[in-house]
Amino acid sequence: MNREFFPTVAIRNAGRTPSRLTKHVDWLVDQFSLLDDMIRPGLTVLIKPDLDCSRSPFDGQTTHPELVAVVGRMLRNRGAKVLVGDSPIVPHGCIESVWKQTGIADVARREKLKLVSFERDGTSPVAVDSRVYYIARPVIEADLIINLPRLRPNQWSYFTGAVWNMLGVMPGFQKGLHFKKSFGSDGIASVVVDVFSIAQPIFTIMDASGFGPLNGNGNRPSLLLASIDSVALDAVVADLAGLDPQMHSTTRLASEAGLGIGWMEAIKVVGPDIGPTGRKALRSQLESKMAWFSRLLIRSVSPLIEMKPQRNADQCSACHTCVKNCPTSALRLGSHGETVYIPQLCICCWRCVASCPSNAISIRQSPMAQQFLDQGRKSCAV
Ligand code: SF4
Numbered sequence: 001m002n003r004e005f006f007p008t009v010a011i012r013n014a015g016r017t018p019s020r021l022t023k024h025v026d027w028l029v030d031q032f033s034l035l036d037d038m039i040r041p042g043l044t045v046l047i048k049p050d051l052d053c054s055r056s057p058f059d060g061q062t063t064h065p066e067l068v069a070v071v072g073r074m075l076r077n078r079g080a081k082v083l084v085g086d087s088p089i090v091p092h093g094c095i096e097s098v099w100k101q102t103g104i105a106d107v108a109r110r111e112k113l114k115l116v117s118f119e120r121d122g123t124s125p126v127a128v129d130s131r132v133y134y135i136a137r138p139v140i141e142a143d144l145i146i147n148l149p150r151l152r153p154n155q156w157s158y159f160t161g162a163v164w165n166m167l168g169v170m171p172g173f174q175k176g177l178h179f180k181k182s183f184g185s186d187g188i189a190s191v192v193v194d195v196f197s198i199a200q201p202i203f204t205i206m207d208a209s210g211f212g213p214l215n216g217n218g219n220r221p222s223l224l225l226a227s228i229d230s231v232a233l234d235a236v237v238a239d240l241a242g243l244d245p246q247m248h249s250t251t252r253l254a255s256e257a258g259l260g261i262g263w264m265e266a267i268k269v270v271g272p273d274i275g276p277t278g279r280k281a282l283r284s285q286l287e288s289k290m291a292w293f294s295r296l297l298i299r300s301v302s303p304l305i306e307m308k309p310q311r312n313a314d315q316c317s318a319c320h321t322c323v324k325n326c327p328t329s330a331l332r333l334g335s336h337g338e339t340v341y342i343p344q345l346c347i348c349c350w351r352c353v354a355s356c357p358s359n360a361i362s363i364r365q366s367p368m369a370q371q372f373l374d375q376g377r378k379s380c381a382v
């Protein structure tokens with residue numbers, strides 16, 4: 001990917017007027033003339049929002065659906081075929097509920113954007129050093145990726161940002177398995193940066209407002225930030241919040257890996273200064289006083305979360321669709337044509353569950369995982 005020597009990060013105060021969102025996005029896009037050459041008719045462009053189970057699209061946990069709508073329309077006007085996809089950690093089969101609940105389903109219908117299920121559409125393995133990641137096929141096959149992260153506090157690294165958002169290109173519970181093996185701030189950040197290195201977006205617009213770009217209130221900045229360099233964008237967010245960007249682990253590791261620029265001295269910022277009040281508000285959004293407690297909780301609970309697929313022999317028609325669809329050969333045929341399961345190879349992508357025509361495979365879980373899944377199901381029930 002071409003990078004400007006000094007990457008630009010553009011900032012826009014999106015205000016509170018929905019009708020002006022298109023104007024704000026146009027202004028942000030206009031700051032990056034490279035995009036005119038890159039987004040060409042006929043290309044398949046995947047929009048990667050940050051979707052989460054939340055009660056509404058306005059509670060600041062998910063990329064605002066109207067931002068997805070405006071960006072999708074801009075891409076379609078340029079002749080691109082537009083897909084929208086994300087795989088949050090939710091129980092298998094819940095992604096449709098997430099689409100509905102976050103408002104993405106409505107805007108996709110209205111704007112004629114195609115929603116893709118990363119769980120259903122298969123994966124391709126990609127190795128980064130000694131680790132192998134199974135990445136959703138629509139991501140691998142897309143010509144371009146547009147990243148629409150939501151700025152959120154994070155217990156490991158102050159905030160999830162532009163780099164972190166690409167983690168959702170790994171379907172299923174794989175993220176959880178990688179995290180379990182890599183506990184600690186830098187271990188988790190290194191998984192995030194590996195995945196970012198596989199799925200690098202050409203352009204990022206971050207929804208960094210208190211309650212969505214259309215719902216900023218007087219106390220919180222209602223910001224959109226954009227860049228062709230996701231790492232630089234995260235560095236600017238850290239700087240705006242009064243943090244050293246190099247203290248933000250994914251920014252530091254991604255810049256060390258040459259995936260972008262993580263030093264303010266080498267980044268050009270255009271747009272309004274959010275001022276001391278905006279900086280203070282942003283910092284307070286990102287500072288979680290209980291972060292140490294959630295880290296401790298996650299660290300102690302995580303070993304108890306176990307999930308595996310389980311085949312119900314009575315329902316199974318021996319069609320072997322699951323074997324054909326298993327990306328790691330954790331399911332394979334034995335010498336007598338029987339299905340054999342090798343737990344060490346299973347990455348919990350749930351492709352076997354999604355592909356079985358007889359619904360013969362369910363997810364077997366430990367009691368703690370059951371709790372986790374029940375919570376997830378409750379929060380994504382519509
Ligand atoms: S896909 Fe379902 S029905 Fe077919 S072999 Fe696998 S478990 Fe059995």
Ligand code: SF4
Binds near residue numbers: 325
């Ligand atoms: S057994 Fe199922 S969940 Fe495990 S890797 Fe294969 S398809 Fe994925």
